[in-house]
Amino acid sequence: MSAATADNSNMSQVDPGSIRDNLGLQSNKSQLDHGSMRTDLISHSNNTSQCSRPDFLDIFHRLMQFPVDEKQPMESNARLNKLMDEINPFCVGQSVAVFLTEEGNQLLCKLCMLIPYNEECLVMKFCHTIFSVLTNTEGSLEDKCFLKVTNFLIHGLEQSPKGIIPDILSTLAVVLHDNGNRLKKFYELLLGETGLFVELCESTEDGVLKGLLCCLENITLKSGNSPYMEEKYVSACIDIFLKILYDIPGLTMDILPKCRILCHTLRGLHNIVLATRSVPLETIGLLLSAVWNYVFYGLASYPLTTPQTLYPIPMSQYNPSVSSNNSAKVDTTGKQPQKKKKKKKLVPRRQSNPKDTEDDVQYGNSFSLFPSSLLSRDLSNTIEDPLLCNLLGNFHLNNELSGRGYVSSSESELSDSDTSQVGGKHRSHYIKVRQAALGTLYIIFKFTDRKVIFGYWMCFVPDVPIAGNIQQVRSILTIILRDPSPKCRLGALGALSALIEGTRPFLAAAEYTDQVRTAFMPFSLVLGSTLKELHRSLLLAVVSENYPLTLTQLVKCISTLVANSPYHRLKPGLLTRIVKQLKYLVRHRDPNIRVACLTCFGAIVSLQPALAEVCYIVQSLKPPSGGNSTTLSADCNTNGTTEDAVMAYSKEFQFTGDGMEGEVVPNQQDYMKCDCFSASEPLTPIKTPSGLQTPVIFQDKNIQNQLRNTSWLITLCVQNILPQQVNNNDTNVAHTTEPVPIRLESLQILAHLTKNYFPMIRKNVGLLRNLIQACMEDSEGVLKLHAIKLLDELTQVLSQDLQNIDNSNEPNSDMFTVEQVLEFWEYLLNGPLLSALQCEENSPVCAAACDCLSNIGSMIFPLLPRHLRILCVTSVLGLTMGGDKLVMASAVRTIGVYVLQPCLRDDLSFMSDAAHTILTLAADQSTTVRMKATWALANFCDALAINRENQETQFIEDFSDSLLVKLFEVATKASQNNDKIRSNGVRALGNLLCFISEKSLRNPNIQSHIETAVKCLVENASAGIMKVRWNACYALSNLLKNSLLPHGEKTDWSVSVYCSLSNTVQNCSNFKVRINAALALGTPTRREQYGQASVFANVWNALILGLISTNKVTDFSEFRHRDTLIGQICTTILHLAVLFVPADLEELHMCLPEQATTLASHLSSYKQNSPQNIPQITSEIKKVINHLEYLDRSELSMAAQEALDSFQAVLLVEFSESNNEDKSEKSFFKQIYD
Secondary structure, eight states, X not given: OOHHHHHHHHHHTSOHHHHHHHHTOOTTTOOOSHHHHHHHHHHHXXXXXXXXXXXXXXXXXXXXXOOOOSSSHHHHHHXXXXXXXXXXXXXXXXXXXXXXXXXXXXXXXXXXXXXOTTOHHHHHHHHHHHHHHHHHTTTOOOHHHHHHHHHHHHHHHHHSOGGGHHHHHHHHHHHHTTOGGGOGGGHHHHHSTTOHHHHHTTOOOHHHHHHHHHHHHHHSSOOTXXXXXXXXXXXXXXXXXXXXXXXXXXXXXXXXXXXXHHHHHHHHHHHHHHHHOOOOGGGHHHHXXXXXXXXXXXXXXXXXXXXXXXOOOSSOOOOOOOOTTTSOOOOOOSOOOOOOSSOOOEEEOOOSOTTSOTTTSOBOOSSOSSOHHHHTSOHXXXXXXXXXXXXXXXXXXXXXXXXXXXXXXXXXXXXXXXXXXXXXXXXXXXXXXXXXXXXXXXXXXXXXXXXXXXXXXXXXXXXXXXXXXXXXXXXXXHHHHHOSOHHHHHHHHHHHHHHHTTOHHHHTTOOOOOSOOOSOOOHHHHHHHHHHHHHHHHHHHHXXXXXXXXXXXXHHHHHHHHHHOOGGGSOTTHHHHHHHHHTTTTTOSSHHHHHHHHHHHHHHHTOSSOOHHHHHHHHSSSOOOOOOOXXXXXXXXXXXXXXXXXXXXXXXXXBOOTTOOSOBOTTGGXXXXXXXXXXXXXXXXXXXXXXXXXSOOTTOHHHHTXXXXXXXXXXXXXXXXXXXXXXXXXXXXXXXXXXXXXXXXXXXXXXXHHHHOHHHHGGGHHHHHHHHXXXXXXXXXXXXXXXXXXHHHHHHXXXXXXXXXXXXXXXXXXXXXXXXXXXXXXXXXXXXXXXXXXXXXXXXXXXXHHHHHTTOOTTTGGGSOXXXXXXXXXXXXXHTTSSOHHHHXXXXXXXXXXXXXXXXXXXXXXXXXXXXXXXXXXXXXXXXXXXXXXXXXXXXXXXXXXXXHTTOHHHHHHSOHHHHHHXXXXXXXXXXXXXXXXXHHHHHHHHHHHXXXXXXXXOHHHHHHHHHHHHHHHHXXXXXXXXXXXXXXXXXXXXXXXXXXXXXXXXXXXXXHHHHHHHHHHHOSOHHHHHHHHHHHTXXXXXXXXXXXXXXXXXXXXXXXXXXXXXXXXXXXXXXXXXXXXXXXXXXXXXXXXXXXXXXXXXXXXXXXXXXXXXXXXXXXXXXXXXXXXXXXXXXXXXXXXXXXXXXXXXXXXXXXXXXXXXXXXXXXHHHHHHXXXXXXXXXXXXXXX
16 A cells, blocks of 8 residues: 555544544534634634645546545545545635635535545535635525535434534534525425424534524524425424523533523524514413523523413512522632722622533622612602712713623622633623523514513513512513613613504503502503503613613613503603603714604604693793602602702702712713703793693693793704804804704604694794795705695694684684684795795605695685685696606695685586596506595595585586596496595495486486496495495495485385395494494485385394394494494484384384384483483484374284384383483583583
8 A cells, every 4th residue: 555545544544523623613612603603614724825726626626526436435535535635725714716606516516425424534524615615605505506515414414423413513504594495395304293403402412402503593594585484394493492492491511502502592583583473372472481581691690590481461470589599609719808998999790610500600780780779769769869860970970880780899709810701701692692582582572463462561571660679570671770781781672662562552551540559459550550660760771871872772762662651541740750861862962862862752742642741841941850840749758858859950960979079960071052951940830730631721721821932842843953053263153954863853843743732832833934944945855855744734733723713612812813824825835835846856845745735724725815726726736747656646635625625616617627637547557646536536526415415506517427427437446446445436436326416317328327336335335344334335325315316116226225234234343334324224215215115124124133233242342332323223213213104014013012122222221321312312202203193004904003002102101201311311400500
């Protein structure tokens, strides 16, 4: 044997462990992150010199032509081993790749055919080659090569020695990264009931688990828009992840590999929920508990335990204190430093023994940012207590002092010599685990149905203050307040925001009480207590947080809380405290924080219903900064006086801290002075009324006294929006503007204020008008858009203000007069609004300007000068011919408003132009344009019906039949379109059928369209979404109003109309639809419109059965409409009884007595629940009695006469009771008010 052969033979017998060491593939040291794995392999490769491409091609061709000698496998393997040693240096460590991607793919495909699974050394070198090729080709493998390499590695897991399984798994993880969509062929082999991964998850070796979990993480990562894995494989992955999370606490392994396993597992769960956008409900309790268990991983006083399944419960679980034996242990053998009077040195809390188990090497903040007595107090105490502000001021001032997890050296149990780098690594990995857990928790909260996740609320947020002496309380607020890592605090805030988002309907039940907690508390009070604790803790975090990103997310979280909290049911003062805390941040040097603060202010002023507390916050010249409020200081329980707290705030958080010399102002460089934040502000006594006294009564004297002042919030917003002068050292005066996001948020705040609190800013309309004009002259297009949106809100409330004056018996002198509003519109149409309509380069601005034009009310439009009225009409008609779909949609919507203007409604020329424009756009390809056009079409037909009702004879006679036919065609087509368009289509058909005149009925073409229209209405009333059915029933009511149309026995479609309405009033699940159906059934005024007696009897019986079915309420949200439905059905039944003829009684005599009893019982119930309607019901009953008395009995059989007598007797009793109730009701009011 030659030397070379001997060398090769010896090489083939090299210890695999040493090769693994050289390649950096040790199972207990390999980095499983796909990015870091390749870096480590490159750094561990041999330091070879740069190789040339000819050398590579020589070795590459030898490998591609390498023969396999099955007779002498050892010699063949030795030669192959040598070739791999020669080619590996070409794959890594090169500044420029010496091979092409295609060559790399060919090389891997060839090696898959050459490498035997039982040769551990060759398999490991092949793994190295795969890493190297993927690194040089940026991870791209051809489909054929990917399948071959993946197949080789998967079968290698089955056939290769156990010692290299971790390395194969590590390699497979890198291959699978971002290639999950190409793995469909192997899903069953890996994740089936007996799949490889299912078996490998039973292993306890850290290397195997790391590789396995890294593979699963990469498999679960969705690749682009490709289909995701099947549900059964998703369930298999979730089962493996849950098993690992539940088994990890009981496994004995080093901290670092355990943290890596946990990170892969948590990120894998994150990938699944993100890809499927859903959480399996059958495992959500297990999933939440498993992830929640690792949110506190590594924090002191929170030992790692086996997760306990969470259940949806309305009350918070009792969490007993963990015994000292199970708590985190800290070695106390280190020498304790002697106490000295010198200034304490801050050092990180570290562990004494790096070899301790994970429960012993926990780090964290047992000291906590806040003392125990501090955290257990109410928020009103913590914020307004000068001693507390002194402490918080120190933490807020110094970046090191405010960092969590730092204690003074005199308090530390370890000396500097006892610390090591291992503790730092552990801390870093603990933080990564908590970050991964919080990220997974966030994605679960985000994609779980609100109804489901709200049941787990009390598992994550407390309903009592977090006391500092109860370190074991596991709450998401604990992370926000105590976690030493700003990234973890950021993740916790994101998760809390996702948990709160969309819960307003569920939190609406929350309420406040001053009563002491008892053994039993209603769930509403628990929710109220929870919301109070959320406000308290988040505002504490605002005081202490220094990191800009985390502080920004914190303010955003407060905004989410504000938007979802029912403040009208809570104790007032919470919003005032929020404003008091955030006022120091609106001039922060970080613009993102300032934007977040403005967003929070916007959320406060956009709350519905409007709150008295918000009025008191907004009304003053300065933002709230003191505690003279009786409400705000009512729950103070501090050693300091209220005046002390007021002085603390009036000095802009200037305090003297323990251990600090002199006075300090926290983050003085971060805050800039503003005119609306003067420190010398005189504190206005505020007596905030209860939030239960909402909606706001703006006639309140305290509020009225401040209405003439400009609010501090308006001043702040105007200063943010307009350029501000800056005096330089020289004589030049420069102007600076705030960043665009800040200006936009300020405009949105003004829009919310205008919409919800217009009486508070009525005196500032001139200021807003000038502000809008200035914004329209700005170069920023998006600023123009938001300025026009502000103008849209302003014009809407001005129109509403005029209507309130018209409807009010006691006009308010502060309200705008018609002359003032007219002057305002003349200014707009001659100034900013006209320029916005001509802004073709910015279509959103032009569209918003069209919306503003639609807000000219019916009181102002006729008073405008003729040239301005023409300008409005011609402008919107012209904009419908443009090419921009957004502008066209807004313009046709404005036309839909104008057709209802009284001064335009009877103008045949304008109506014809409007009709042709609407018909043209109703056929547009854009769904948005078609929706707006069909809405305008329905309004146009409303105007026609109003003209018919007002007997506009000339208009009706001159209206073109050909145009009417086109309207029928378009409306019929719209009623067969998608649901968003269909509701307007059926509304238009109903109005057209109501408008038809005798002249139009003589046109045979129109008669055919009538039959088609009625058929469409019947179909839409019988099935479809509720909005369409509601409109269809209303349209059928309009059809039955037109007495000129053939009804009853004169037409074939009458029976289908009554059958459809009867079925709807009896069986529809939506009560509002049934109300309209009952209204439609009572529309005909003549008996012959119902047709034969059998049809009339069917309608009567359907109404009685519909009345009975009102007792069965399956959907609780329908309960509020129940009384209205009963009243409408009773009214319709009494209306039918007035139309009784002998033939009807013959049809109904068998069931009439029993039905009379049913009617009487429901009438009694209705009168009891709606006493204001008793006079109307009494009048209807009297009409029925009078009609029945004069009914010709000669045509009735004896049975029918007996039934009639029974029915009359019941009605007489009911009439007598109604009269008595009416009299007693009147005497009651007389007694009260006389």
